[in-house]
Amino acid sequence: MSGFRDARGDLRLEDVTKRFGDFTAVDDLTLHVPRGSFFALLGPSGCGKTTTLRMVAGLEQPTAGRVLIGDTDVTGSRSYERPVNTVFQSYALFPHMNVRDNVAYGPKRRKVADAGRLAEEALALVQMSEFAGRRPTQLSGGQQQRVALARALVNQPEVLLLDEPLGALDLKLRREMQVELKRIQTEVGLTFIHVTHDQEEAMTMADTVAVMNRGRIEQQGSPEALYDLPRTRFVANFLGQANTGPGSVEDVDGDHLVVDVLGTRVRIRKDRSAVPDGDLLFGVRPEKVQVSRSRPQGAGNDVRGVVKDVSFLGVATSYLVEMPSGATWSCYEQNLDVDPIDLRPGDQVWLTWNPSHAFAVPAESG
Amino acid sequence: MSARGAWRWVADHFAMIAAVAALLYLFLPVAYTLVFSFNDHGRSNIVWEGFTLEHWQDPCGVPGVCSSLVTSLQVAALSTLVATVLGTMMALAMVRYRYRGRSASNMLVFVPMATPEIVLGAALLTIFVQGFNDIGLDLGFATIVFAHIMFCLSFVVVTVKARIQSLDPRIEEAAQDLYASPAQTFRTVTLPLILPGILGAAMLAFSLSFDDFIITNFVSGNESTFPKFVYVSSRRGIPAEANVIGFSMFVIAVALVVGAQALRSVRVPKEQ
Amino acid sequence: MSALAQAAVAPAAAEGTENQRPTRRGWVAYLLLLPGVLWLVVFFLLPLVQLAAVSLQSRYPGFPGYYYRDVNLEWYATALTDYAPHFARSFLYAGLATLLAFLISYPLAYAMAFKAGRWRNLMLICVIAPFFTSFILRTFAWSQILADEGWVVRLLETLQLVPGGQLINTPVAVVAGLTYNFLPFMVLPIYASLERADPRVIEAGGDLYASGLTTFRTVTLPMSMPGVLAGTLLTFIPAAGDFVNMELLGPQRGKMVGNVINDQFLTVPGGYPLAAALSFTLMAAILVMVFLYVRRFGTEELV
Numbered sequence: 034m035s036g037f038r039d040a041r042g043d044l045r046l047e048d049v050t051k052r053f054g055d056f057t058a059v060d061d062l063t064l065h066v067p068r069g070s071f072f073a074l075l076g077p078s079g080c081g082k083t084t085t086l087r088m089v090a091g092l093e094q095p096t097a098g099r100v101l102i103g104d105t106d107v108t109g110s111r112s113y114e115r116p117v118n119t120v121f122q123s124y125a126l127f128p129h130m131n132v133r134d135n136v137a138y139g140p141k142r143r144k145v146a147d148a149g150r151l152a153e154e155a156l157a158l159v160q161m162s163e164f165a166g167r168r169p170t171q172l173s174g175g176q177q178q179r180v181a182l183a184r185a186l187v188n189q190p191e192v193l194l195l196d197e198p199l200g201a202l203d204l205k206l207r208r209e210m211q212v213e214l215k216r217i218q219t220e221v222g223l224t225f226i227h228v229t230h231d232q233e234e235a236m237t238m239a240d241t242v243a244v245m246n247r248g249r250i251e252q253q254g255s256p257e258a259l260y261d262l263p264r265t266r267f268v269a270n271f272l273g274q275a276n277t278g279p280g281s282v283e284d285v286d287g288d289h290l291v292v293d294v295l296g297t298r299v300r301i302r303k304d305r306s307a308v309p310d311g312d313l314l315f316g317v318r319p320e321k322v323q324v325s326r327s328r329p330q331g332a333g334n335d336v337r338g339v340v341k342d343v344s345f346l347g348v349a350t351s352y353l354v355e356m357p358s359g360a361t362w363s364c365y366e367q368n369l370d371v372d373p374i375d376l377r378p379g380d381q382v383w384l385t386w387n388p389s390h391a392f393a394v395p396a397e398s399g
Numbered sequence: 400m401s402a403r404g405a406w407r408w409v410a411d412h413f414a415m416i417a418a419v420a421a422l423l424y425l426f427l428p429v430a431y432t433l434v435f436s437f438n439d440h441g442r443s444n445i446v447w448e449g450f451t452l453e454h455w456q457d458p459c460g461v462p463g464v465c466s467s468l469v470t471s472l473q474v475a476a477l478s479t480l481v482a483t484v485l486g487t488m489m490a491l492a493m494v495r496y497r498y499r500g501r502s503a504s505n506m507l508v509f510v511p512m513a514t515p516e517i518v519l520g521a522a523l524l525t526i527f528v529q530g531f532n533d534i535g536l537d538l539g540f541a542t543i544v545f546a547h548i549m550f551c552l553s554f555v556v557v558t559v560k561a562r563i564q565s566l567d568p569r570i571e572e573a574a575q576d577l578y579a580s581p582a583q584t585f586r587t588v589t590l591p592l593i594l595p596g597i598l599g600a601a602m603l604a605f606s607l608s609f610d611d612f613i614i615t616n617f618v619s620g621n622e623s624t625f626p627k628f629v630y631v632s633s634r635r636g637i638p639a640e641a642n643v644i645g646f647s648m649f650v651i652a653v654a655l656v657v658g659a660q661a662l663r664s665v666r667v668p669k670e671q
Numbered sequence: 672m673s674a675l676a677q678a679a680v681a682p683a684a685a686e687g688t689e690n691q692r693p694t695r696r697g698w699v700a701y702l703l704l705l706p707g708v709l710w711l712v713v714f715f716l717l718p719l720v721q722l723a724a725v726s727l728q729s730r731y732p733g734f735p736g737y738y739y740r741d742v743n744l745e746w747y748a749t750a751l752t753d754y755a756p757h758f759a760r761s762f763l764y765a766g767l768a769t770l771l772a773f774l775i776s777y778p779l780a781y782a783m784a785f786k787a788g789r790w791r792n793l794m795l796i797c798v799i800a801p802f803f804t805s806f807i808l809r810t811f812a813w814s815q816i817l818a819d820e821g822w823v824v825r826l827l828e829t830l831q832l833v834p835g836g837q838l839i840n841t842p843v844a845v846v847a848g849l850t851y852n853f854l855p856f857m858v859l860p861i862y863a864s865l866e867r868a869d870p871r872v873i874e875a876g877g878d879l880y881a882s883g884l885t886t887f888r889t890v891t892l893p894m895s896m897p898g899v900l901a902g903t904l905l906t907f908i909p910a911a912g913d914f915v916n917m918e919l920l921g922p923q924r925g926k927m928v929g930n931v932i933n934d935q936f937l938t939v940p941g942g943y944p945l946a947a948a949l950s951f952t953l954m955a956a957i958l959v960m961v962f963l964y965v966r967r968f969g970t971e972e973l974v
Contacts, residue, residue, distance in 0.1 A: 092572050112575045125573035129591045138587075139577035184577070418782035421775050422794065425801045425854065428812035432804055435815065445815060489707040496700035504704060507711050513904075515912025515957065517929050518950045521936060522718035525725050525943065530717070549714040552707055610806055612915065617936065629807040633919060637811055645808040652803035656796055 037114040042103020043068050044089065044192050044224060049098030051084050051248075058084040060248035062098070066192075066226060066241070071218050073239035074228045077271070081248040082228045086194050089226065091115045102191055113142075118185035119194040122201075124177045126169035132156065132180050133165040139188040155187035156180075158217065175206045182214075186221065195227045199234065211237050232272050236260065244268045264307045266394050269316050276362040277316040279396055282308070289388065295358035297336045299391065306393035314396040319365040321390040324352050324376065328383050335385040338362070340376050352376065354384055429649060436642035443636020454639040458647075461638040467628035468644055470540070474624060475608040478547035483601045485548075486555025487593075493556070494563045512553045519550060520617030527618055538620025546618045547611065551604035558603060562596025606652070726947035738944055746948035754931060754949060758956065761927040764842065764917075765910035768849035769857070772906050773899070775850070776857040780898075781891075783858075784865035798858050810848055810919050817844050817920070840922045848916035856905040864898025865891070900968050908957055928953055 044066040051059040059081040066072045074082045087093040089100060091112030099108045107115055118139065127135050133152050140148035156162045159179040169177055178198055185193055195214075199207045215238050218225045229235055235242050236256035243253040244267070252259055252268045263269035269277065280294035289300045294315045306313065329335055338354035341361060352364040364384060376382060409416070439449035459465035489508065492498065511519065523546050527538055536542065570592070574584040612626040619627060629641050729741035783794045801809070816823055817838040824838050838844050872894070876886035914929030921927075932949050935942030 090576055092576065112572070113578045113580055117576075119573070119576045121569050121573060123567065123569055125567065125569040127570060127573070127588060129588075138574070138579075142578040142583060184573075188577070412786075414778050414782040415786050417775075417778035418786075418794070421779040421854075422797050424775070424851075425798065427816060428809045428851070429801045429804055431812040431815055432808050435812075445818070446820070485707040485710060488703040492700040492703035496695050496697065496703075498700040498704070504708055507708060507716070511711070511715050513908060513961070515909060515929075515953060517912040517914065517932055518722075518954050519715070519718075521932060521946060521950045522722040523714065524936060525947065526718040526721040529725070530721055545714055549710060552711060556707070606803065610802075612806055613913075616933075626805050626807050629805055629811070630915070633807065633811050637808070641805075641808065645804045649800065649804040653796065653800045656800070660792065660796075 037105065037107050037110045038116050040102035040105035040107055040116055041068075041191060042105075044226070045099075045101045046085070046089070047099045047101065049085070049088060049095045049100065051081070051088060051093060052096045057248055059088070059095075062248070062250060064243065064250065064253075066224060068191075068224050069222050070240045071215065071225045071227065071238060073235035073242045074226060074245060075230070075232055075235040075242055075271070076245035077230055080245045082230075082245050083196055085245070086119070086196055086226065086228050089192060090117050090119045090194055092119075116188075116191040117194060118188050118190040118192075119196060120178075120181045120185050120198045122196045122198065124169075124181040126177055126180055126184070128169055131166050131168055132161065132172075135169065135180060136184045136187050139184065143188070151187050152183075155183040158186065158220075159183045159213075174201050175210065178202065178210065182217070186217070186223070189221075190223065192224045192226060195225065197229050198227075199229070199231075207234070214238060236272070244271060246271075262305060262392055263316070263394060266314050266397060269314075269392070269394055274319055274363070275316040276319060276322065277314050278358070278360055278362075279312065280315045280393075281312045282310050290393075292393065295356070295360055297356075297358075299334050299336075300388045301391045301393055302389060305389070305391065308393055308395050312396045313393040315391065315393050317386050317391045319351070319363045320349075320367075322362065322364040322384050322386045324354065324364045324366065324382050324384055326376075326380070326382060329385045334388050334391070335383050337381070337383055340378050340380045340382055342378060343376055352382075354382060356384075429646070432642050432649075433646050436639050436646055438639050440636070440639060444639050444642070445636050454643050458640050458643045461640045463623065463628050463632075464625075464638065464640045464644060467623040467625045470622060471609050471625040474540070474543050474547055475605050477544050478551055478608040479601050479604045481544075481548045482551035482555050482604045483597060486552050486600060486604075487559050487597055489552075489556050490559035490563055494560055508553050508556050511550055512557075516550075516611075516613040520546075520614040523549075523614065524617040538618055539622045542618045542620070543615055543622060543624065546614050547608040550611075550614060551607050554603055554607060555600040558600035559593065559596045562593050562599075566592055602655075609648075722947045722950060725943050726951055728944045738941075743944075746944045747952065749945060750948045750952045754928065757926060757928045757931055758953070760842075760925060761911050761929065761953075762956075762960075764846050764849060764927060765907050765913075767846045768853065768910050769903050769906045771846065771850040772854050772857040773903065776854060776861055776902065777899075780858050780861040780865055780895075783862050784868075785870065795862075798855055802855055806852065807915065807919075810852065810915055813844070813848050813851065814839055814919050817847070839920065842921065842925070844920035845916050845927075848920045849910045849913060852913075852916065853906040853910055856909075857902040860901035860905065861895055861898040864895040864901075868894045896968065900965070904961060904964070908961070911957060912953060 044064075046062055046064040049059060049062045049064075050057065062081075062085060064085075074085060076082045084093060088095050091107070091110055091114065095108060099106055101107065102116070126132075127138065130138070133149065133156070136155050137148040137152035140151050145151065153162065153165065156165055159182050161176060161179045161183060164172060164176060164180070169180065172180065178201075181198070182195075198214075199210050202210060211234060214225070214227075227235070227238060236259075239256060241253065242256050242259055244251045244259065246267045251265045252263065259268060260272050263272065263275075266277070269275045278294045280292045280299075282290050283293050283298070284291035285303075286300065288303050290303055290306055290309075292299055292301055292313065292315055299315065301315065303309070323329075324340075328337075336356055338356040340352055341355045342351075342353040344351040347368075349365055349367045352366070353361055354364060355361050362384060435444055435447070436454055437450050437452065438444055438447055439451035439453075440446075441448065454460070489504075493501075493504070523542070524538075527536065527542050531542075566589070571584055571588055574588045575581070579587060610626060611624075612630060615624050615627055616630070623631070625641075625644065629637055629645075632638060632641070724740060725738075726746055727740075727742050727744070728738035729743040729745075730738055779794075779798070783791055783798075787794050815821065818824065819837060819839060827838070838847075868891070873886060873890055876890040877883075881889060912929050914927060914933050917927045917930050928949060932946045932953075935946035935949070
């Protein structure tokens with residue numbers, strides 16, 4: 034048993050599958066989380082991210098596949114044998130103990146000397162020192178969350194798991210905690226795995242993001258890479274917004290593909306398309322699309338349309354434009370112009386974008 | 400206030416009026432018991448004959464009152480102890496584990512609660528007299544205790560089960576996540592958290608056992624518990640000493656309940 | 672006295688059932704269950720089996736009071752014919768008591784749930800507290816309260832409400848006693864049911880143009896049905912089998928089934944088989960009635 038506790042290194046999941054009866058929650062998942070990084074597991078509810086987390090914690094066992102920390106295969110070991118700690122979504126603080134005893138619980142079970150002092154240090158790290166004598170029921174949500182974090186941190190685990198820890202907090206508090214968590218992680222240098230359905234949260238905090246859907250990882254990489262160049266339809270729509278349209282490759286022009294999208298010909302760089310040939314789903318993000326009254330010169334990535342809706346958002350203006358094919362695209366422009374363009378619903382406009390901003394993903398059927 | 404206004408007031412407060420009336424109705428016999436504990440009665444304590452404190456000064460004055468009280472307390476203590484332990488074990492198994500024969504064991508636990516006491520008592524009497532007699536077990540203290548444990552068991556199971564089910568399972572997972580083995584988790588987290596339920600079940604079992612008459616009447620043989628003593632003497636007129644004891648038990652029980660409530664609200668001050 | 676406990680646990684048991692699925696396997700479960708199960712088998716199942724056997728025994732010809740094992744249904748025949756009036760009486764009194772208990776309890780439970788505010792806990796204690804005095808003492812107190820010379824009877828006489836000039840030793844007193852003794856078992860489940868109801872649903876009723884009475888009839892009452900169901904069962908079942916109330920408050924003739932069973936077991940020599948048959952018949956009748964009742968009104972949140 035002590036063998037598991039001494040495991041050190043990167044976290045790896047190899048071909049991990051988890052089935053509950055006929056339902057496959059996690060499907061042949063392979064993951065590599067470098068030691069000391071802030072890793073986000075992002076996906077909608079029911080995608081299997083929490084199940085994956087629990088398998089790392091040892092609260093569930095995989096039906097197939099292995100979980101490794103460094104060179105140690107910890108598959109099959111129980112959660113109390115692993116050097117992994119969890120911050121639960123509901124915090125799960127022990128209601129019959131005060132804050133200090135909650136945080137000192139882990140060290141006491143591991144028979145570490147001076148558990149009380151370690152607890153105090155951990156509480157100082159999350160700025161909850163003055164609440165050490167209180168009971169969890171006397172704390173607000175945000176305070177409980179910090180205590181839960183301290184309770185996990187105090188054990189200096191190889192991997193710290195956070196299961197949607199900010200979900201129950203209001204917006205302002207959530208933003209504050211995002212910064213806090215990032216600061217703490219940088220300070221202590223532990224591996225953090227953060228599970229969330231909030232894409233903004235994942236992108237803000239993590240070094241690496243893995244997008245999960247229906248038990249599988251769709252794409253993994255830095256937030257910028259995922260946002261800029263999604264490789265699947267799901268990732269394109271889950272991270273931020275995207276204007277999409279089905280199309281097919283018509284021609285190749287140097288290092289560009291020429292694609293027909295709903296009757297309009299556009300160009301896209303080959304290395305930005307996940308599909309070299311045949312049918313695909315073309316996409317470009319709304320903030321990359323410009324709208325103008327007159328047809329723009331050049332590159333041929335433009336399409337005519339009629340303005341359907343204009344929304345003033347303070348920072349920017351959002352336009353909904355209907356195109357000849359019937360599809361509606363949105364365009365998001367920062368209000369930088371001194372003389373605003375002043376479009377109304379019904380106006381004829383041209384949409385244009387830089388082809389290096391476009392991407393193409395496989396046109397799956399759902 | 401006009402007639403209409405008065406009528407409106409009554410209608411609005413109908414529920415409260417009815418409720419207070421019902422509460423008064425509930426306390427009426429208790430009041431009678433108290434009043435007649437001061438009765439300076441002759442042979443039977445049925446008609447008011449005069450005020451006296453002698454019954455309160457010497458509650459054990461009538462033979463049988465205190466001995467039956469002691470028996471009742473002993474029976475209740477023993478039954479509570481055993482029923483609480485066995486019942487808690489069963490409740491833990493039923494909530495946390497998967498096992499075969501779940502519906503059968505559920506039925507076995509819940510059917511006694513739905514069986515009229517007279518049937519339970521009758522069944523126990525027959526087996527004690529016709530079955531266990533052969534192994535030398537006579538009707539008496541032991542048979543009373545055995546019977547009481549039996550019918551208290553179901554109530555303990557249901558009470559503790561409800562408490563366990565209301566626990567957040569994540570809390571025990573958190574304990575395991577923090578290096579506590581299953582045994583340590585039980586000792587440091589589970590048990591402290593279900594303890595209020597266990598104590599509540601124990602109090603319930605105690606009051607059930609102490610106040611039981613019908614089943615006890617069947618299986619007690621020559622032994623006498625307090626309710627049985629009261630019943631037997633009711634033909635001649637219950638001695639006022641019994642009233643004293645009865646009312647005192649009432650006061651003690653109320654004090655315990657109120658005390659427990661007060662204690663709880665002190666130990667867990669303002670939640671946010 | 673089980674009824675008080677039943678009433679206390681019914682609300683507790685109905686709450687908090689959503690939280691857990693049994694997860695662990697293992698022999699530990701059997702170890703935990705074994706002592707309790709064994710106890711119930713030895714002191715509940717076995718006795719019932721024995722009782723059933725006794726109810727089927729036959730007389731030793733020539734040796735009155737002695738029986739041998741047999742499969743003899745004569746006792747059941749006797750039970751169903753000679754004692755049919757007793758069964759009828761038991762069910763009638765228990766039914767009346769249940770109805771009266773309901774009428775008294777509902778306003779009380781309603782007030783506790785919705786109108787009591789800070790006094791709620793106090794009222795709860797006031798409902799349960801009287802039942803800490805001994806059951807027998809309470810019932811005996813009623814015999815004093817309803818005595819011929821008592822102020823209650825004299826008051827009712829002046830109001831012309833007492834036909835025959837006597838309350839004690841009449842069926843009326845028995846029903847009154849039954850109603851009183853099982854009141855908490857009706858109050859507590861109804862209270863638990865009402866307390867869990869969302870008061871905003873009731874407000875919504877008013878918002879949608881229902882008058883106070885209509886809101887009560889169409890919204891509040893149906894919402895409290897699980898509690899009413901539990902309460903009526905918890906009251907009726909023990910009341911049907913009771914004999915103490917009859918013994919202390921009722922007339923000499925026209926007994927309930929409970930009294931007959933008690934007599935046959937404890938006073939009449941050789942009365943075991945008949946008493947056993949009566950017991951089982953009582954149990955069967957109750958089970959049938961409960962089954963029909965529950966089928967009609969639903970089993971949710973019963974245990």
